[in-house]
Amino acid sequence: MKRIIVKKAFVAASVLSVLGYVGSASAHEQLGALGAGAKKTDYYQVSCFNDGSGDADHLAVLITDLAPVASPLVSVQVIKGQVAKNTTDPVDGDATSSPEMKVIGGNGAYQVIVDKTGADAENYSLDYHCENSNGDHTGTSIVQIQDK
C-alpha cells in the first residue's frame, strides 16, 4: 500500500513536470524582462522546421507588455532574409496583446528582437509559432542570444 502511494506520488510529479514542459513548449510563450536602461534589448533566434506537419510557411509572433505598468511601449521585430517587420503592444498591463504579425520565410532561422521605447524596466510575454501554409503548427524552437 505504501509503495503504491509513493508510486502514485511519483507518477503525479512526473505528469506535472511533463505537462509543465509540454505546456510551455506547445504554447510557445517566452517570458522575458528588459532592464531599466533605455537601450535594453533581448534577442532570440526562432527556428522553424518540418516536424512531420509539413514545411513551415511563416513565423507568427505577438508581444504582450506585462506588469509593471511603465511608460515604455514594448515591441517585437522579426527579420528573415530580405523581410523585416515590427509589432507593438499599444497599452501596457491590459489583457490585450500587440496585433499578431507573420513573416513569411519558410523553414530556417528567424531573428526576433524585443525592445522598448525608453527607460524603465519591463516584463513581456512573447508568443511565437511556426506554421505551415494551412496555419497548422510546424516544428518550432527558440534560443536566446542576448538577455539584457
Ligand SMILES: [Ca+2]
Ligand atoms: Ca509593463
Ligand SMILES: [Ca+2]
Ligand atoms: Ca497590452
